[in-house]
Amino acid sequence: MPLSIQLLNKANAREITGWHYDPPYDFYNLNPNEIEQNIKYFLAPRNKFYSIFEEPREFVGYCSFGEDGQVPGGDYSMPGLDIGMGIRPNLTGQGRGHYYVAAVLDFAQRMFAPSIVRVTIALFNQRAIQVWTGVEFHTVDTFEY
Numbered sequence: 001m002p003l004s005i006q007l008l009n010k011a012n013a014r015e016i017t018g019w020h021y022d023p024p025y026d027f028y029n030l031n032p033n034e035i036e037q038n039i040k041y042f043l044a045p046r047n048k049f050y051s052i053f054e055e056p057r058e059f060v061g062y063c064s065f066g067e068d069g070q071v072p073g074g075d076y077s078m079p080g081l082d083i084g085m086g087i088r089p090n091l092t093g094q095g096r097g098h099y100y101v102a103a104v105l106d107f108a109q110r111m112f113a114p115s116i117v118r119v120t121i122a123l124f125n126q127r128a129i130q131v132w133t134g135v136e137f138h139t140v141d142t143f144e145y
């Protein structure tokens with residue numbers, strides 16, 4: 001099924017705040033006491049959050065472009081487009097990561113035409129590292145957070 005990517009709307013932003021990943025990925029779970037703050041953050045234009053839909057209208061994940069994808073302590077001195085993303089918890093771990101990532105990269109290229117694209121991934125998250133390595137990203141730096 002084809003994927004489409006569109007600006008995140010409020011209903012989908014709210015949905016994300018209720019997502020629960022199982023350990024060890026619970027690292028990505030949001031604080032249930034900060035729902036409204038998180039929705040505000042997702043919808044702020046400067047954070048550039050987009051929805052990923054599996055056609056016709058199934059909301060399967062989100063991606064962000066820019067500062068949201070940066071982690072304190074990282075060296076972001078080289079200009080580049082930082083990508084963040086999250087797939088709906090019940091769709092993860094099914095071998096479809098490369099498919100989602102390829103769609104996000106394709107969209108990023110068309111929308112922002114970056115010369116460099118970058119992701120920052122927690123070292124424990126070998127699943128994410130594997131999927132990005134599979135689309136030919138390679139490690140340029142590691143740091144402690």
Ligand SMILES: CC(C)(COP(=O)(O)OP(=O)(O)OC[C@H]1O[C@@H](n2cnc3c(N)ncnc32)[C@H](O)[C@@H]1OP(=O)(O)O)[C@@H](O)C(=O)NCCC(=O)NCCS
Pocket residue numbers: 021025028084085086087088091092093094095096097098100119120121125126127128130131134
């Ligand atoms: C990161 C993410 C996009 C990956 O998508 P996914 O559909 O869950 O990933 P897949 O099931 O395709 O797994 C990706 C690869 O990791 C491998 N893998 C799965 N669990 C693994 C583990 N514990 N250790 C090493 N490799 C693992 C899979 O076998 C697969 O390898 P392959 O592509 O060679 O077949 C998705 O899990 C996600 O959104 N997670 C929550 C947010 C997050 O992790 N963000 C990190 C920054 S992108």
